[in-house]
Amino acid sequence: MNFEPDKNGYWGEFGGRFVPETLVAPLDELHDAFIASRDDSEFHAELSHLLKQYSGRPTALYFAERLSDELGGARIYLKREDLNHTGSHKINNCLGQILLARRMGKTRIVAETGAGQHGVAAATVCALFGLACVVYMGSEDIRRQELNVFRMELLGAEVRAVDAGSRTLKDAINEALRDWVTNIDNTYYLLGSALGPHPYPLMVRTFQSVIGREARAQILEATGKLPDLLIACVGGGSNAIGLFHPFLDDAKVRMAGVEAGGSGTGLGEHAARFAKGAAVGVLQGTRSYVLQDDDGNIAATHSVSAGLDYASVGPEHAHLRDTGRVEYGSVTDLEALDAFRLLSRTEGIIPALESSHAIAFAVKAAAEMTPDQTVVVNVSGRGDKDVDAVRRILAGGSE
Amino acid sequence: MTDRITENLKAGRGFIPFVTACDPDDEISLEILDLLAGRGANVIELGVPFSDPMADGVVIQRSSQRALENGVNLTRVLSLAKRFRASKDVPVVLFSYLNPLLRFGIEKLCESAKDCGIDGLLVVDAVDNEARDLREKLAEHDVSLISLVAPTTTDERLERICREAEGFIYAVSRAGVTGAAGSVSREAADLVARVRKFTTLPVAVGFGVSRREHVENIWEFADAAVVGSAIVAEIEASVGTRNAAARVKSLLDQLLPLQKAAHTHKVEGSRL
Numbered sequence A: 001m002n003f004e005p006d007k008n009g010y011w012g013e014f015g016g017r018f019v020p021e022t023l024v025a026p027l028d029e030l031h032d033a034f035i036a037s038r039d040d041s042e043f044h045a046e047l048s049h050l051l052k053q054y055s056g057r058p059t060a061l062y063f064a065e066r067l068s069d070e071l072g073g074a075r076i077y078l079k080r081e082d083l084n085h086t087g088s089h090k091i092n093n094c095l096g097q098i099l100l101a102r103r104m105g106k107t108r109i110v111a112e113t114g115a116g117q118h119g120v121a122a123a124t125v126c127a128l129f130g131l132a133c134v135v136y137m138g139s140e141d142i143r144r145q146e147l148n149v150f151r152m153e154l155l156g157a158e159v160r161a162v163d164a165g166s167r168t169l170k171d172a173i174n175e176a177l178r179d180w181v182t183n184i185d186n187t188y189y190l191l192g193s194a195l196g197p198h199p200y201p202l203m204v205r206t207f208q209s210v211i212g213r214e215a216r217a218q219i220l221e222a223t224g225k226l227p228d229l230l231i232a233c234v235g236g237g238s239n240a241i242g243l244f245h246p247f248l249d250d251a252k253v254r255m256a257g258v259e260a261g262g263s264g265t266g267l268g269e270h271a272a273r274f275a276k277g278a279a280v281g282v283l284q285g286t287r288s289y290v291l292q293d294d295d296g297n298i299a300a301t302h303s304v305s306a307g308l309d310y311a312s313v314g315p316e317h318a319h320l321r322d323t324g325r326v327e328y329g330s331v332t333d334l335e336a337l338d339a340f341r342l343l344s345r346t347e348g349i350i351p352a353l354e355s356s357h358a359i360a361f362a363v364k365a366a367a368e369m370t371p372d373q374t375v376v377v378n379v380s381g382r383g384d385k386d387v388d389a390v391r392r393i394l395a396g397g398s399e
Numbered sequence B: 001m002t003d004r005i006t007e008n009l010k011a012g013r014g015f016i017p018f019v020t021a022c023d024p025d026d027e028i029s030l031e032i033l034d035l036l037a038g039r040g041a042n043v044i045e046l047g048v049p050f051s052d053p054m055a056d057g058v059v060i061q062r063s064s065q066r067a068l069e070n071g072v073n074l075t076r077v078l079s080l081a082k083r084f085r086a087s088k089d090v091p092v093v094l095f096s097y098l099n100p101l102l103r104f105g106i107e108k109l110c111e112s113a114k115d116c117g118i119d120g121l122l123v124v125d126a127v128d129n130e131a132r133d134l135r136e137k138l139a140e141h142d143v144s145l146i147s148l149v150a151p152t153t154t155d156e157r158l159e160r161i162c163r164e165a166e167g168f169i170y171a172v173s174r175a176g177v178t179g180a181a182g183s184v185s186r187e188a189a190d191l192v193a194r195v196r197k198f199t200t201l202p203v204a205v206g207f208g209v210s211r212r213e214h215v216e217n218i219w220e221f222a223d224a225a226v227v228g229s230a231i232v233a234e235i236e237a238s239v240g241t242r243n244a245a246a247r248v249k250s251l252l253d254q255l256l257p258l259q260k261a262a263h264t265h266k267v268e269g270s271r272l
């Protein structure tokens, strides 16, 4: 199977570039800079240096023995992206893109954020490189992730609340795109997931693939064989594609992407783009599966985890789903909350609510497997940002 | 095929108003369209509301939102166009994002468009191959796909876009979203000059046109001025009062010279 996009950024029928004309030239410019960086050893040396010395890579691949024992099935290994500087995988992509932005001579960075993790990572790399940073964030997400807002401000970023639409990630992306199109001369759009118009999905995948490359070497070293199953949560899909991509040619390795099942199966109650009734559409520059109503307006979504609360999904995932290479499933808010507590208690690791979806899926999958089998779960981020929200929910309130 | 849109813009000093369809409701919207026709609109751009209008500024975002809250969808937009065109001969161009069109079905849209008096389509987020596919389908039904060009568009792209273009070329006056601006940017004139190297189609300039001097200025170097947010803002200001048409009328009185009203269309009455 071929897992590379064509020259227009399509994986099968998914991807492409659905943007206003004004953005075509800036995207071409970005594409050229990205392609040039791929063959540039200086770029790679600088990025590797930052990933190692600044973010603390490689992140550990940790055998979760107590969790595995408790489930009595497959052996579960955790890829500890939560141990990155800033607490999630988002920094991998931000370090790559900030180097590009600098090469392109841009002086101002705009970014969107859902959970706040990408916003924090973007604000962080801007501080590191002395670049101005504006982060757009839905006002609903600001409410859910207050601490991350303060964090971004401490790092010198300006956080702009977005009150349009559902006031979540999708609306923040619209606003970031509007800012970018208005300020293209000096501004770089640092998109945080494997979404958006070509070349973003390819570029974000490239910078996140360090997760899978490390995991592949680490699991071979630890167990002498490839894993049987990889599991990652899928918001836009960056941590998942980062883990999956280096294994795609290993036909025996199963992979599962986990979407947010939210609080129910009705439109508006979840963010499971691949669930029953899935429809293909165009949102924010790319063709993929999109939760939408009968008139083609984008549906509201819900998840306890802000980072998974998005109506579309990266185009490469849509292709991996349709070709059957990757399975996609969903877990509910409640299951994710249970997994959040389970991993905290059994392993002393508090996962992000996003990552808790992957853990919850692993709990079900591993129990049906045998102890000679191994599962790698991507712990995409740490749960510190969610502790307050979870406390409120457990106390019986809403998020 | 002689394009009615092109014909209507050839004389220059053209006026192309944009309104979000069915905002604030179908009846008032029809009244506004009639007024625009009476005030010499050469082409009318009718906006299809969408939940995520990423190329639009706040005024059009809010009008889109109002329309959606009133349950407006493409079916209703088409029937508004049809009612309008039953008595007026001004070409209508649907202005839309791609997703609502895809959901409705491109085939079905093509079939309905002509019947509803729609002469063209402008799809904000369809460029290159995506636009080409759409154009081929529309062509079978005698509907034009209008192309946008921007100050960022390279000459190489301009040439290709102009070669495939139909109706008129919509030149975006500046990099940015729709909405009011202080003055017409110098970039706009430069862009139109570049466009003229590649096509004889009429060129309209839009984005931020909100004052008489903007219109006059644009007429010096382009064939038509597109006025969107300024009109939509009047409609917004009228919400709850039912005097939207009156407000739009007084805006047009400020915006357009009087003789524009006389310069209506040769063929009055229905072509349908």
Ligand SMILES: Cc1ncc(COP(=O)(O)O)c(C=O)c1O
Binding pocket: A088, A089, A114, A115, A116, A117, A118, A192, A193, A194, A233, A234, A235, A236, A237, A238, A239, A240, A306, A307, A308, A352, A354, A355, A380, A381, A382
């Ligand atoms: C910790 C964490 N995991 C996962 C995600 C989801 O994004 P993606 O699917 O791009 O990995 C986010 C997004 O904010 C996040 O913060």
